[in-house]
Amino acid sequence: MAKVLVLHAHPAPHKSRINRRLAAAAREVEGLTFRDLYELYPDYMIDVEEEQRLLSEHDVIVFQHPFYWYSAPSLVKEYLDLVLTYGWAYGEGGTALRGKCMMQAISAGGSEEVYCPQGRNRFTIRQLLAPFDQTAFLCGMRYLAPHVIHGANQLADAASIQPLAQRYARMLKALRDETLPLEQATQAEKINDLIPA
Numbered sequence: 078m079a080k081v082l083v084l085h086a087h088p089a090p091h092k093s094r095i096n097r098r099l100a101a102a103a104r105e106v107e108g109l110t111f112r113d114l115y116e117l118y119p120d121y122m123i124d125v126e127e128e129q130r131l132l133s134e135h136d137v138i139v140f141q142h143p144f145y146w147y148s149a150p151s152l153v154k155e156y157l158d159l160v161l162t163y164g165w166a167y168g169e170g171g172t173a174l175r176g177k178c179m180m181q182a183i184s185a186g187g188s189e190e191v192y193c194p195q196g197r198n199r200f201t202i203r204q205l206l207a208p209f210d211q212t213a214f215l216c217g218m219r220y221l222a223p224h225v226i227h228g229a230n231q232l233a234d235a236a237s238i239q240p241l242a243q244r245y246a247r248m249l250k251a252l253r254d255e256t257l258p259l260e261q262a263t264q265a266e267k268i269n270d271l272i273p274a
């Protein structure tokens with residue numbers, strides 16, 4: 078069994094409809110560690126030592142967040158800036174994360190159609206996430222395709238969000254149980270299609 082760490086980051090959880098429910102589903106997954114970064118660090122004073130300890134202890138790191146300006150909310154960036162230090166995560170002697178998996182679970186306001194070369198957003202989500210992919214690569218990690226929920230603002234009611242939250246939980250369980258084909262999960266545009274029914 079793989080040890081899965083979910084790092085949830087939403088700056089306004091009281092306004093969230095999608096991530097709030099996904100987070101609740103993730104918290105229910107047995108044997109998984111769930112952390113709410115904005116709850117832990119509302120002042121951005123990240124406990125680097127503690128976060129490094131947790132990263133070391135886990136095999137799969139999932140950043141779960143809404144897609145903001147084609148990227149992540151700012152606390153995720155702060156987390157990466159502070160926690161992935163030279164000599165620990167990368168550079169000389171920086172091998173702490175080597176061999177682990179990293180991925181993102183995001184919700185996006187835009188539909189799937191607008192995230193392509195001909196679409197309004199010109200790039201695919203996977204292309205836009207390239208800085209995270211490269212960060213993982215530099216640290217010797219395997220970057221898995223993102224879990225993406227499109228059209229987030231159209232999903233107004235609990236009845237349409239609940240099945241998506243359940244599917245997300247199934248993906249987390251599959252990561253925990255090591256039943257997802259990792260090679261396919263690395264190559265795919267998004268991991269959603271590989272989630273067991």
Ligand SMILES: Cc1cc2nc3c(=O)[nH]c(=O)nc-3n(C[C@H](O)[C@H](O)[C@H](O)COP(=O)(O)O)c2cc1C
Pocket residue numbers: 087092093094095096097143144145146147148183184185186187188229230
């Ligand atoms: C500051 C901000 C930036 C956003 N940027 C994007 C974006 O770049 N692309 C996109 O598809 N949606 C964007 N959105 C829409 C959010 O992704 C969407 O509202 C969110 O995923 C819904 O999840 P929630 O219900 O958990 O808040 C943005 C929303 C905000 C508030």
